[in-house]
Amino acid sequence: MANISRRGFLGLAGLGAAGAVGLGTFGRAPWGTWYAAADALPEYLAGTTLEAVATPLGGSGYRALTAGPGWPMIVRGELAGAQSGREERRRVLASFVQLTDLHVVDAQSPMRFEYVHPFTGSAFRPHETLTTQGLVSLVSRINSLRGGPHTGRPFDAVVTTGDNTDNKEHAELGWLLTALNGGTFIPNTGAADRYEGVQNSGADLYWNPESPIQDMYKKAGFPEMPGLLGAALRPVTSPGLRTPWYSVFGNHDDAISGTLPNGIPLLENMYTGSLKIEAPNSEQARAIGSAASSDPSAIPALLSALTTPPRVVTPDASRAPFTPRQFIAAHLDPANTGPGPVGHGFAPDAGESGIGYYSFEIAPGVVGISMDSTSRAGGVDGALGEAQFRWIEQTLQAGSSRYFDDGGRPVTQSRTDTYFLLFSHHTSDTMAELTPDPENPGERRYTGAQLVQLLNRFPNVLAWVNGHTHENRIAPRPGPTPAQGFWEINTASHIDFPQHARIIEVVDNADGTVSLLTTLIESDAPYSVPHGDFSATGLASLYRELSFNDIHMEPEEMGASGDHNTELVLPSPRA
Template identity: 35%
Template sequence: MAGLSRRQFLARTALLAAATGVSFDRLGPLLHAGSVRAASAVDVPTTLAQTILQGGVQKGRYRTLVTGPGEPYIPRLDVLRATANPDRAAARRSLLYLGHLSDLHVIDAQSPGRIEPMIVQDHSAWGSAFHPQDPMSVHTTAAMVRAFSDARYSPLTGAPMSAAIVTGDSADMHSHLELRWYIDLMDGLTVNPASAGATYQGVQAWAEAVWAYRPKDPAGGAFGEYGFPTLPSLLAEAIATPVPSVGLPAPWYAVYGNHDTLLLGTFDLSPPLHALAIGGRKSYTLEATAGSVLAGYAATGSALQQAGDALGLALGRSGFRSVPANPARRLFEQREFMAEHFRTEPTPGPVGHGFTQRNLDTGETWWKTDLSPHVRAFGLDTCNQVAGPDGAVPDTQFRWLEKELEQAQAEQKLALIFSHHNSLTLENRAQRPGETEVLHGAEEFIDLLLRFPVVVGWLNGHTHLNQILAHTSSSGGFWEITTASCIDFPQQQQVVEIVDNRDGTLSLFTTVLDHASPAVPGTGGSSADLAARSREFAANDWAESPDMRRGSPLDRNTELLLKAPFDLSRITDAALEAQHMTERARIVAYEDRIDA
């Protein structure tokens, strides 16, 4: 099939120059060169070239990290269930190149609204309440955004990034400040992590919190016994300098995660917690935390009881220290999560990041959008608003998606499903008294998706590990792709590319990204060094199995083959070239901004 004619190319270049503000004389040669480059792979820093692995023990049981060899793509035929065409690589063309982020867990570690001492009760059960790397979450997220910027052209085909999706758990502790930090980092703004002023105020700086990792002197607690290093300046470095972000190189979209819905992704928000979050007292003992925060959940619910809980905070209890209050730490309500996505930069956009005015007006928390003329995305809210970290699909969303997929099938649009929860965590049917809406679990949801051959992928997170599952029926199937997180090792995310093999099959290529920081952290206190230190700390979480979260080689760099759901030749080369020109022009404008 022929691409654009010279006249069409020039006309489209003129339109894109006007839209992006890049001069025609500069944009034209770049778009022409990009068309050539899109036919072949480019040099992109991904785990195809290098991996980061656990190294040897340095002290006690504490390990540092080392670089390892890259990992090539591994073909998977679980859905295709046929021999792949050995000549497909020479014929393939890119239909969509997509960034996938999940479980960023941006953390204001100095917030009084955190319940870190709960880890004392049970490290395994409450490990997400406290991590040694919490103060470096902003630096880690900025380094991950840099990795997506570095990978803005596909390492496989050279195609430009079309879009990016964030599949939930962005604000770790429901803090408005964390929510703003995450959006600003995606948008390319600078974030100031010094939420309590020039001196770090939190459990990791306090000698009384012997249960925590205290980098100035880890002795006397479990982290010191494990072998965590003494780093006297670490906390000061973590808040010393505002953290810049290059921003994502393509339009990005978002869905809810359980941490964006409930306290620690598990509990409803109580009046005492609302008061604690914006107040000037922070707990450092289990007793203080349980007595002042969790007691609210056992309260009668009366106004008198709630006032008493709040008054107890105001008068003070043992196990608290005074800290600077910050009203920006207020806990956001459900619709505010959507509303904050409208307070965003015009580029990379879009305003709302998937959410629309209809979402704000109705309270619906799910959406659809076309990522390209040929690929339609559906963003779902699988979070349970009552209790529990796992989720389900409410019947209202289930029926909406069913109708939308019928339309996508009729229009011959490839469909991607985005949600926070995956098929292993979609069975939470908790409801309040009197609620009657059916909540669909994984089996029903998978059966729904299998009815529509245009569904080629379901991208999600939640379990903080790389995992790829095949879902099949007698006529075909789709791929479920779960990415890891930015808080737990290996602190990886991924890019996904849909490729037409021009032989009646599609391939979804998954490529894992490490964030843009060295395997061995430096000592200069730079943002990249702090991100590297965060990854090293995460690799030493003894209550977990950090290396397990990498997944197997079949869950990382893969080629996931499946049968094309319709004749893909209806997508002409000219239409595809026009799509890539638009995406490439947008990236050229992005490169001009970050260079400036």
């Protein structure tokens, strides 16, 4: 799978064909002997994918969606066996929601590379003018749930694991914070009275919804929708989350287009400039995409050599890119506290220090560790600096009654085990970007594989929860002994289909095991509305439908049955 095509700007992926694969073929493999269907579904199904799942109508071409059968509950016992009667014995410890890869997009920004999408699918999405409407619909879904479907426990927290914004713009950050905290905002930059982006360019490269031009998307079955672009720029009102939420850095919150190093003057100036490149010839577009992965310093010369005249658009200072310190400072601003906590996890002095990692109490006895896995030197993938890596180790040691040192020798302490869950944007296999940190060039960088080795030393680490790949994938990470394993839980994005978020409930089964109960949820938008319905819910519905029909949609991002609604069993460190 070419994950890179949906993780960021880099990478070359062939064009897919929307609708070429039926929903029933999604996933990597059928479940095997370590999967088992649960004996009974939980009590609170409503609003989750246990109840219903977006399912396409018809077998080919542009397709509407409808409510299909809910997904089963799957018990996974690779790390510990599931014992009978545990449902009656278990005690709930925590319940929270993971959001990831929201990619709130300023679709009209001059600092975008939409024209490379034939080679890198994530550079342009036909639904990207509707990211804020889709996010508000997801917020409404979370608010509508009484809590975890298995336990009914009200949510203790919501954690958004990075790529909160698409292109690190102050405008995008403002929309994100208002959507999560509550309030009204206008998802528009540039001209106040009109859309000025590629979707009314008349170029064959893009879906032009308000034009009869037979662009490459209409040739794939996309309809005309007069009035859509104007509707997308109308004020949006969000109820805001009712649950305290925590923020994690992603590469799109840190690097230009989620990939390019900061500090390239031409690119920095393009954000707030008046010239937008829309449709260079394919050879020039391919050269720019290739330079982004191999030699970003060549991009200014390539842009300057373009022969196709750029579009003149209305400049806007709110498009200016933010720094990591400004991202943190915006979260710490009292105006953005919403349901709390103040700073949404970031320490009071983090706006000055730039430290983007922290720990927080999810529930009594259950602690989250939020990591900053991004590369300050740019790049799609990530790693951890030595200071952060050692801080994680020390935090785990301080909450453990027993663990193993780096030589594999057991260490015993007189304290009660804290249950730990770790959160990051990157996954264990997308953390090998070892380019030195420009602010700390001499600091050692650590890979995802090294972090797995560290976490395997602590039996009270239950899970590492992340995003980045835009794919549902759950994998066991066994250690040298059965007690040392943990689960890695990777969740699909909310910009690409299937547009999921994930509920995770932590329970003690009172039999020497702990279970993580994972349930995927969709936004509360209807599965289908008439194409002329430009109400808030209608636009959110269209956001999902267009994402399914995107010509770059990757069916494998849905994941397999064992990556959806699961019970993940592991030994209890307190047994």
